[in-house]
Amino acid sequence: MRIRSLLLLLVLTLIAAFTALNWDVFLADTPLSLGVTTLQAPLGLIMLGWLIFVVAYCLVYVLYLQSNVLMDTRRTAKELQTHRDLADKAEASRFTELRVFLEAMMKQSAEQDKAAQQALVARLDALEHSLRTSVEQSGNTMSAYIGELEDRLTPDKNEPAALR
Numbered sequence: 001m002r003i004r005s006l007l008l009l010l011v012l013t014l015i016a017a018f019t020a021l022n023w024d025v026f027l028a029d030t031p032l033s034l035g036v037t038t039l040q041a042p043l044g045l046i047m048l049g050w051l052i053f054v055v056a057y058c059l060v061y062v063l064y065l066q067s068n069v070l071m072d073t074r075r076t077a078k079e080l081q082t083h084r085d086l087a088d089k090a091e092a093s094r095f096t097e098l099r100v101f102l103e104a105m106m107k108q109s110a111e112q113d114k115a116a117q118q119a120l121v122a123r124l125d126a127l128e129h130s131l132r133t134s135v136e137q138s139g140n141t142m143s144a145y146i147g148e149l150e151d152r153l154t155p156d157k158n159e160p161a162a163l164r
Contacts, residue, residue, distance in 0.1 A: 019048060
């Protein structure tokens with residue numbers, strides 16, 4: 001129990017004990033003035049009645065406030081759950097959009113890679129063809145030089161011997 005509840009229970013117990021100990025005094029008739037008239041009634045019993053009425057009224061008021069707080073809390077919890085569900089759906093939607101976007105970007109990247117690879121292969125083929133042509137021309141040129149050197153180094157049978 002909370003300290004306030006214990007304190008309230010202690011006060012009510014003390015009032016009940018005081019009432020029990022002084023019950024004869026509570027029931028004693030005394031002259032009471034109502035402003036216009038005077039009457040004989042037990043003052044203690046009237047005051048005890050008022051006390052019970054005020055305590056009962058306060059308890060009803062506290063119960064009313066507590067029920068309002070509980071209803072507000074329940075309503076707020078429902079609204080919070082609704083907003084949480086809405087946020088989860090929005091987040092799931094964003095994840096779906098992100099997945100679609102990433103898939104599109106990956107597809108575009110794959111297409112760009114494929115195009116770049118094809119361009120690279122085409123360029124390598126062109127370079128290879130150019131290199132072969134250059135090597136072939138170099139070989140032909142080298143063969144021509146070697147043939148010319150052979151012609152210079154070997155005597156020709158048709159040439160006169162004096163020139164040899």
